[in-house]
Amino acid sequence: MSKKKPAPQETEAACEEILEEQETAANEMPADEKEPEKPQEDPKDLEIQKLREQLKALQDQQLRTLAEYDNFRKRTEKEKLAIYTDATAAAAAEILPIADNIERALEAKDADEQTLRKGIEMIETQLQNTFKKLGVEEMAGVGEEFNPDLHNAVSHIEDENLEENVVSAVYQKGYLLGDKVVRHAMVQVAN
16 A cells, blocks of 8 residues: 655645644734743843853953953063163162273383382272272182082192182182072182
């Protein structure tokens, strides 16, 4: 037994007929029995909408915070660079008078040896005072215990008069700025 399938045109016609009957029935219904055109919103939909708005507000706030952080980072970098430049300029300003005095000493053509020596000693004193203003301190030298963090041992000697690991000679002075080593002292160490 096989059932005969309806032709596509017959199916379309049947569907159109059913739709017309439904529309007619809906139009004949009293106004108060018709379905309302706007369905009431589900409380869950309201909650979802509220959460979406909160999410959007939080995302906006996060973007603003990231932008503020980026601006802060850039401003801090500029300030650090300015501090470095200002510190370098201040140090150079302290050293410039010394350079001027060295230049004057070199220009003195008729000066005798004693006068030149006195001028160089004055320049050395001026340099030490400038270092003091800048907070640069000379490291202690001979007789001090050798410290590899402060000293660079360039030679060793055997000396019974000195204790072991003691600085016996300073070839080049070392300097500190607070706890930071500006230059290690080149020393000779007794074994």
